[in-house]
Amino acid sequence: MISNGTSKTVVKLHVNGETRDVMIRSADTLLETLREQLGLTGAKRACQNGDCGACTVLVNGEPMHACLSLSIETVNQPIMTIEGLRNSSIQQEFVDKWAIQCGYCTPGFILNCHALANKRPDADDETIEEWMQSNLCRCTGYQEIKEAVKSVLQNHKNDSAS
Amino acid sequence: MMENPWFSVGKPEHRIDAVAKAAGAVRYTADYSVPGILHAKLATSTQAHAKIKSIDVTESWKVPGVRAIITGKIFPFHIGPILADRPPLAFEKVRYYGEPLAIVVADHEYQAKRAADLIKVEYEPLQVVNSVREAFKTDAPLIHENSGQYMKIISNVYPVQGTNIGSHIKIRKGDFIKAWENCEYKVKETYSFNLSDHAAIEPRCVRVEINPTGKVVVHSTTQSPFTIKKVLNQFFNIDVGNIIVHVPMIGGAFGGKGTVQLEPLAYLASKAVGGKMVKLEYDREEDLITAPGHIGLEATIALGTNKSGKLMAGQYTYLIDSGAYTDQAAGITRAAAIDCTGPYNIANVWCDSYCMYTNHPYATSFRGYAHPELTFAVERTMDQLAKIIHMDPVELRTINAIKPGNSSPTRTTLNASNIGDVSKCIERAKELINWNEGARKETAEGMIRAKGISTFWKTSTTATNAQSGAILKFEPDGSVNLSCAAIEIGQGTKTILAQMVAERLKMDINKVHVTMEVNTQTDPHQWRTVASSTTFLAGRAVMNAADDAIAQLKRTASIALQCSMEDLEIGGGRVYLKPSPEYGVKIEDIALGYKFPNGHAVEGQVVGHGRYIQRHLTPMDKDTGFGKPGPWWSVGTQAIEVEWNPKDCTYKILKALTVLDGGKIINPMTAVQQMRGGMYLGLSFASHEGFQFGTDGTVLNPQLRTYQLMRFGDQPADYIVDFIETPAADGPYGARGIGEYGVIGMAGALANALSRAAQIELNHLPLLPEQIWNVRKEFKNDSV
Structure with a gap:
């Protein structure tokens, strides 16, 4: 028989402020573990090659491709998925600016934007573009997404100024 | 008439699925x-x-x-x-x-x-057949040895045994041969692009x-x-x-x-x-x-005009690369013939549309169903023809624009209801892109700014019995559930249908609950969610169901209010007497039947049912193409402005413009979303996409890393969308279809803009800077 790394270990993952037990193989990606064991399906499986960003989650506040991260690498690090983000300004902006159509790329884009607003609140157009190029959207044509991101950054600026 | 305070049609109602999608709470099939x-x-x-x-x-x-x-x-x-x-x-x-x-x-x-x-x-x-041209040769290796024996599922498909022709559709209208001889100006050019993909996320x-x-x-x-x-x-x-x-x-689906x-x-x-x-x-x-992708194409178009630039004759040869199997490419072959001319009035038309087998991945429907593809070829030809006649390309389109009273290539007579206003679309687009300020300019930095225009039409070749149904089931709080098998693929169809329910029942849209998931056991039959046909088919079914529900509500109310049904009106969650609106009954009190004070009850739950089926459509005649393929044509004009760098042939898309006549627009914001998204898809296809094949027919770029598509930042700096709303008499509230239309003219408009910028003829996609550079090199060599 071909064993193919089937042995599993229980580890703890810190997801959305909770500590959760998961049983993983060494080869399991964070995307598989989040989706299949924790039911956190907001992270989407769309290319499994780091090309489309639909699986984006935040690890230590940094946007990461969950399809290219091994679950074992994220033990002891705070992980945030779209399910952990509630009533945020970026989510509201995506709704208000009509930046959502099929919704499949939306969680990845929103988490990437959220991290951008936190890490680079003064981001200029070039920086926004550089960050957003890691995510693909096939429905919108990007204009509405751009408006949503810029609006959030502007709101952040206004908030910190007042 | 009293104004309806609950109007919803024509209002930018928010999408009913947006909040759940922003929360990542929607579960898709794989979830x-x-x-x-x-x-x-x-x-x-x-x-x-x-x-x-x-x-x-x-x-x-x-x-x-x-x-x-x-x-x-x-x-x-x-x-x-x-x-x-x-x-x-x-x-x-x-x-x-x-x-x-x-x-x-x-x-x-x-x-x-x-x-x-x-x-x-x-x-x-x-031996591998690696292009439609190779496939068409008489001595080409056969991909299907017994294609003549395959079972036909629909009538309009004609495989030719002993060749790689999976189907051949003909249009013979007027006398092309004679008309061509008498033309003053003539042009004949060939266009091509490889198969590509939908790449839904x-x-x-x-x-x-x-x-x-x-x-x-x-x-x-x-x-x-x-x-x-x-x-x-x-x-x-x-x-x-x-x-x-x-x-x-x-x-996301895009036909795939x-x-x-x-x-x-x-x-x-x-x-x-x-x-x-x-x-x-x-x-x-x-x-x-x-999985099946987007067709490839090699098209040859010949157009001829009289002295004043009026189109007299058109010949169209479409070799559609359907890959290894015909799938929907056989239907696309038919659709390409049906609308082969683009929205121009031409009396003498000869079209041969071939569905060609090759050893490429097979192709199926792609948003636009033959129209983005044929429009690229037609619109490039129009620009080259304008050059030969020394006529402004917009003017050439204007004088040839098809209109009520003309007939389509399949000889359907057009009237004010079944076709939108092509001339008005051209005129508005010309204005919005500032065509008169000049179509080509050099900037102080040595960049070239150029514009390109493209006009298009499309009818939907649905099954002749394509249909839809809807059920409206009332809740004891007066709200209503809509079940309909139209699928939410991102286009916003469920929101549009909710708006029509709210409008018809004159109720708050927040009281319309739409089942987002489809279940074929409980939802009425729906042909498919394709062909920009859902607002039309499901919309009519929904209106029909609303009328049924209104009749039931009035019947129950007439018992409760002891009056005749004719005296009743519905609106604002009540059924009331027309002459004394204060006298009425709340829908919540009759949704599950009416209960008298003594406990007796009558009627029961209000369940409205509605349906709609296509009317008077026919298949095409095998030899001439004669027939009525679709219910209406939506039409439009698109334009592009680019800034092109003559040093390295790179370019930026400054403006992308769509003026569409899709009849009444039900939701102006979702309609704009559809147009922008369509423009993006068309531009991504035209500028970046395509499979690269090895000499052995292998696909060299089967990943999103190597199969490049437009990313954030590549999109036009400015999207401009405008609507002309010529109503369709039989559309719901006058609506025609719009879902696919943003895509259709983009490849033609971009190629026209870049051809004008580089002063060469760009007839092959995708329009990568390298491609432009290569064509320019050939042009220079030719002119030396």
Whole structure:
């Protein structure tokens, strides 16, 4: 028989402020573990090659491709998925600016934007573009997404100024 | 008439699915997991054209967790939506790189994948047909040796035995040969592009189980749940009533999820494990090349005018690269013929539209269904013709624009209701792109700014009996549930239908609950969610259902209010007396029947039912194309402004513009979303996309890393969208279709703008800077 790394270990993952037990193989990606064991399906499986960003989650506040991260690498690090983000300004902006159509790329884009607003609140157009190029959207044509991101950054600026 | 305070049609109501999608709470097909579910993986062909000598699965069985392995021998028959020419699993030979050869079912997906990788296939390579031009040659190797024997599923498909022609559709209108001889100005050019892909962000996925009573339960990423039932019935002998298809929301489709590929595979896989639930989820690479993509094309167009530039004769030869199987490409071949001229009035038309077999991945419907493709060729020809006549290209389009009283290539007579206003679209677009300020300018920095324009039309070639149904079921709080099998693929259809319900019932849209998921057992029949036909078909059904519900509400209210039904009006959640609106009854008090104070009750739940079916459509005549293919044409004009760098041939898209006449616009914001998204898709296709083929027919770029599409920042700096709203008399509230239209003119407009910028003729896609550079080099060499 071909064993193919089937042995599993229980580890703890810190997801959305909770500590959760998961049983993983060494080869399991964070995307598989989040989706299949924790039911956190907001992270989407769309290319499994780091090309489309639909699986984006935040690890230590940094946007990461969950399809290219091994679950074992994220033990002891705070992980945030779209399910952990509630009533945020970026989510509201995506709704208000009509930046959502099929919704499949939306969680990845929103988490990437959220991290951008936190890490680079003064981001200029070039920086926004550089960050957003890691995510693909096939429905919108990007204009509405751009408006949503810029609006959030502007709101952040206004908030910190007042 | 009193103004309706609850109006919803024409209002930018927010999408009813946006909040859940922003929260990541929507579950798509692949997001459901069931303990004990088995996973299927495919072994696919590594050759583009070869005989299968043997398939050895010995090593695969050694992988733990493997429950079944099946090959083409299990089902050696052909299936297909138009012509049954495709075995679900290849047997005897493979016809494209990536074709399914075997399925492994295992406990875990990684086990199935590992086992599929270990399947050993011995091939005997055959000569590869790597382009439509090669395929068309009389001595070309045959991809289908017995195409004449394939079963026809619809009437308008004509495979030619002993050739690689999967279908040939003809238009013969007027006397082209004589008219051509008498033309003053003539142009004839050839255009081409390779096959490409839809690349919806959600890859295709399906779950199938067969329960012990014989019911086949399918959950799928599909635009066509009732077609899945038809296919499983037609080719697998399962009673239609025993097949139940569930469809949650879909993560983008663009036509790619309109045909049936995964479901029969997953059905065979489930059958092989005693009917247990099996999930088949495509990897991106499979979604790109194993699943059907977007056609390739080689088109030759000849146009001739009289002295004043009036089009007198048009000849169109479309060689459509359908890849290894005809699938929907056979229907696209037909659609390309039906609208071959673009929206121009030409009395003498000759069109040969060929569906060509090649050893490429096969093609299916793509947003626009032949129209973005033919429009690229037609609109490039119009610009080149304008140059020959020394006429402004916008002027050439204006004087030839088709209008009521003219007839289409299939000789359908056009009237003010069935076609939008082409001239008005051209005029508005000309204004919005500032055409009169000049179509080509050099900036102070040495960049070239140039504009390109493109005019288009499209009718929807639905089945002649395409239909939709709707059910409105009232709740005791006066709200209403809408069930309809229109699928939410991102286009916002559920929101549009809710608006029509609210408008008709004069109620708050927040009291309209739309079932987002489709279940073929409980929802009425719907042809498919394709062809920009849903607002029209499902919209009419929904209005019909609302009228039925209104009649029922009035009947119950007439008993409660002791008056005749004729005296009653509905609105604001009440049924009331027209002459004394203060006297009435709340819908919540009659939704489940009316109860008198003494306890007696009458009527019962209000359940409205409605339906709509296409009227007076016909197939086409085999020899001349005569027929009525669709209910109406939406029309439009698009324009592009680019800034092109003559040093390195790179460019930026400054403006992308659409003026569409799609009849009444139900929701101006979702309509703009559809146009912008369509423009993006058309521009991405025109500027970046296409499969690259090796000399052996292998696909060299089957990943989103190498199959490039437009990313954030590549999009136009400015999208401009405007609507002309010439009403369609039979559309719901005067609406025609709009879903596909943003895509249609983009390739033509971009190619026209860049050709003008570089002062060369760019007739091949995609318009990568390297392509422009190469063409310019050839032009320079020619002129030396």
